[in-house]
Amino acid sequence: MKKVLVLFLVFFLPLGAFAAGKEVYVFNWSQYIDPEVLELFQKETGIAVKYSTFESNEAMFAKLKILKKDGYDVAFPSTYFVERMSRLGMLKPLDHSKLPNMKNLNQDLLNKPYDPNNAYSIPYLWGSSAIGVNAKVVDPASITSWDDLWNPAYKGKVLLMDDVRDVFAMSLRSLGYSGNETDPARIKEAYEKLLKLIPSVKVFNSDSPKQPFLNNEVVIGQIWGGEVYQANEENPDIKYVYPKEGATFWVDSMVIPASARNIDYAHAFIDFMCRPDIAKINCEYVGYATANAKAQEMLDERTRNHKAAYPDKADLDRGEFQTDVGDAIMIYEKYWEMLKTQ
Amino acid sequence: MTRGSRFRNFAIGSPMVWIAVFVVVPYLIVVLFSFLTRNPEGIVTWILTLENYRELFSPVFLKVCMNSLVLALGTTVLTLLLAYPFAFILTRIDENIRRFLLVLMIIPFWTSSLIRTYALIILFKANGLLNTFLLSMGLISEPLSILYTETAVFIGLVYTLLPFMILPLYASLLKLDRRLMEAARDLGATSRHVFFHIVLPLTLPGIIAGSTMVFLPALGLFYIPDLLGGARSMLIGNFIKNQFLTTGNWPLGSAASVMLTLLMVMLLIWFFISTRRVHSGDMEAVR
CATH class of the missing domain: 3.40.190.10 (Periplasmic binding protein-like II)
Incomplete structure (x- = not known):
């Protein structure tokens, strides 16, 4: 019986057991970040990224719901899941003073009904x-x-x-x-x-x-x-x-779950993702539109003017x-x- | 305790632990959830109820079940009709060719069935290989509409599941005593008579085994109808998936999973009973 218990522990508690050094736990959609960005982040900040992926909002939601502590530091829910998770107290409020790169974001995508004043979420791709x-x-x-x-x-x-x-x-x-x-x-x-x-x-x-x-x-x-x-x-x-x-x-956003273990590292990671050069790398790797206005300006002309990816303001306001x-x-x-x- | 018995315990024990941890425990959780209540703020609420099962007796869910059953039954009949002659011929040809054909049948399994389904899309699409070929030969003037039709769904299911029918049929046809057929012919039976009165009854266990191995997976495979049929009708698999991923109604999804399992268990029991009956029938015939 003891052996079975040990087996259970080995299988189900891989998180938490090995927390040492500077680490940030990131939970994202699969194929939704350029792996190069994770390396750059570690090189510049000395914080290692522990990266996991999910295939649907619901799967991500269920996992965060079950983890009460020592969970992920940054997660990437879509539009209305931000609303649901903040309502259920599953998110930590963001400290905007720790996110100076927020100024690079597309102002048309901020302060939306699903998260007034972006108290909990920062748009990533949309x-x-x-x-x-x-x-x-x-x-x-x-x-x-x-x-x-x-x-x-x-x-x-x-x-x-x-x-x-x-x-x-x-x-x-x-x-x-x-x-x-x-x-x-x-x-x-x-x-x-x-x-x-x-x-x-x-x-x-x-x-x-x-x-x-x-x-x-x-x-x-x-x-x-x-x-x-x-x-x-x-x-x-x-x-x-x-x-x-x-x-x-739709917008996929970055949030800090309530079960996060290191709020400062989480902010550092989100701010890094808002840097124009980093946002550009991710946008080109994933192939969806970036929520970063500065990064959008840096894209090649065909991409940045493609109306399917970047609608004009009238179409956005009508939507x-x-x-x-x-x-x-x-x-x-x-x-x-x-x-x-x- | 001797070395041998320790090894034996390990050999038997480790798969048992594996199955217990990754199959039995999760399944028991599914059964448990099927009696709990949906919690819109989380996953489930600990209130016991039979409501989820009652909800399954709705016209919509019955229609969903019917869609799945018709698809699975149709696939079984089609694979049987295709596999029987093939398996029969397989037992009567040169052994080297037979081995070669069996290997050919196994090779597609080296690729994931999902990838093979995508390959079928490339074959059947309006500007795909088949239509391009037929158009260039001048045999058709408009591309044939195959993809996103029921025909495509049946082709996909039959293609994927055919080997599961062929192998049991081949095994039981191989055991068939040729002398019985010769004797029947000597006594003046026509080929039809030989087939329906000798070959078919004696290979019935193979037919039943093959049909079970095709029917049960066909009930649960929803990605083939989704990809090749255009996801226009809802099957049990889709229904279960939606309860978990769209509405967050884990208890109802669990109840539907339990019902699907029960349906399969009943079919398996029926399969065991009917094979045993066939076997005891054999004995009487011999006597």
Whole structure:
């Protein structure tokens, strides 16, 4: 029995047991930082980075929820998880005086509804989901609204995200509501509108929505701006349209979990990530838009002016950031299941 | 205690500990969670309930189960129809060619099935290898729509699971006593009669084993229908995944997992009973 216990300890307590020297524990999406940056950080500050990755916000959330102390110093949740985690007391407030490089950030991405005054989070990479079209088949100028997806001309050629929130946000916006609606009647209305779209849908894909476009399987649909930017290296005919109702925006942010072991090192790491040269390295490695205005200026001209990656201010102001819908997610999921069992 | 017995204890004990730690304990947690209540602020609340199981008896979940069952059953029938003649021929050809063919069948397993599924996309997509070839030959004027259809899903599932049907069938066809077939022919039976009255009943254990080995994985494989079928219909696997990752409803997801396991256990029990019945039937026939 004792042996089994020892085995358990060896397997489940690798953290904490070996804490020595200067270390910062970072928990990030996989493939979401240039490994070179971690080495540079250690070289300049003498703080070693202990790096772990996750594949979904929910997995990250569950792990942070379970760790009460000696957990990670920096984590990278997406937009509305910042809101949920701060509400649940899972985050430490940031000390902005320890983050002088914050001044480099894109001011349009600060002080958003999911984290007023950026009390808990610093934006890292960001992007949008809007309408992608294949210009060989569909004239991009003729597409102005989410409603164009319902056009019967595109029957069997439409792509939707395989994500309940993204699909419903689109339908809700086209009805003139918020994409973060919690009113059951309005969610139902969006569901009824989506019912009419389902027969047109050829594929649901949110892992890599550019693929069905590149494969000529679809001609119009929802897509991430970053995916269009990447797809254009292979096929310049895939265009990105910000609909007049507004696109959905997301931000992946840096936060300090409540279970962090070293708040100072965490601040040092976040500030380092906000340095323009470092942000540029990460942005080029990951391929999504940087939230660092100074770094954006340093990018090559084609990238920094690509509208799919960096929308102009009007498109950004028209758009909406996803926020936490709380228990209404159960209503969304119920209708999603109904849509998918038609 | 002798050296030999210590080694034996170790050899048996270490996999048992492994299974206990990484299979039994996590599974017991799943069973436990299936009786708890969802906690929107965390993971679960310690309130015991049967509500999760009651919720599974909704029309939507039944539809989800039906989708999965139809897909798994269709795949089983198709693999059986394809694998049986192949396994039969395999037992009747030169041993060297047979070994070669068996090796060919195993080679795809050296690559992850996920990667092989992506390879199928490259083959079937509108501007993929198959369509480009057919277009250049002038056999078609418009690209065939294969990807993101049910056909693609069945091709993907059958392709991935075919070896699991062939191998048990091959084993039971190999054991088949040729003399019985010759005797039947000598007594004037047609080929059809020989097949349906001699070969088929004697290879029934292989058919049942193969069908189980295809049907059960087909029930749970949701990435193939997602990738090749365009994720347009929800399967049990998708349902479970969404409960954990979208709604954070771990108890309902756990309950659905337990139901899926129960379904599989029942099928396995049915499989054991029917094989035993077939075997005792054999004995009577011989007598």
